[in-house]
Amino acid sequence: MKWWAILFLTLLVWLQVRLWSDDGGIAEFRELSDRVAEQQKANKQLEARNQELFKQVKALRNNDDAIEQYARLHLGMIKPGETFYRFVPTKK
Template sequence: MKLLVAVLVVFVAMFQYRLWVGEGSIADVVRLEREIARQEADNERLRERNKQLAAEVDALKTGDDAIEERARSDMGMIKEGETFFMIIDDQ
């Protein structure tokens, strides 16, 4: 009988160890939940960026205004007949 009780105590101790410290423990589950929340926030930020990029691609594919704006701001291009003025700070 004492042997049976000893074996049962060992099994309970093993299960308690795994519950509190081992893989799949409560602390491990809490850590994984925090990691999931952080990853979901990152995914949402990236989804929003992808939406903005898709809207910009659509604008570049369909409208001349977006292409003209890009050419002016990124490449410094001007239209024919326009005069370009550069204002330089004294600094």
């Protein structure tokens, strides 16, 4: 009966050491939980960005006005016969 108590106590001490140690213990669990939370936040931001890009793609596929607006804003294009004016700010 005495050797069962020693075995049980040894097992209990070993489990406590594993629980509180840095390798596979509570500290690592908390660190991984924090990293998971950060990654989930980043994923939500990327999902929102993807949704916005999907909306833009849908608009560009279905709407000629959206294509014209994109070409004017991002590519600097103008229609034939239009005059492009560029205002350069003066240095003070």
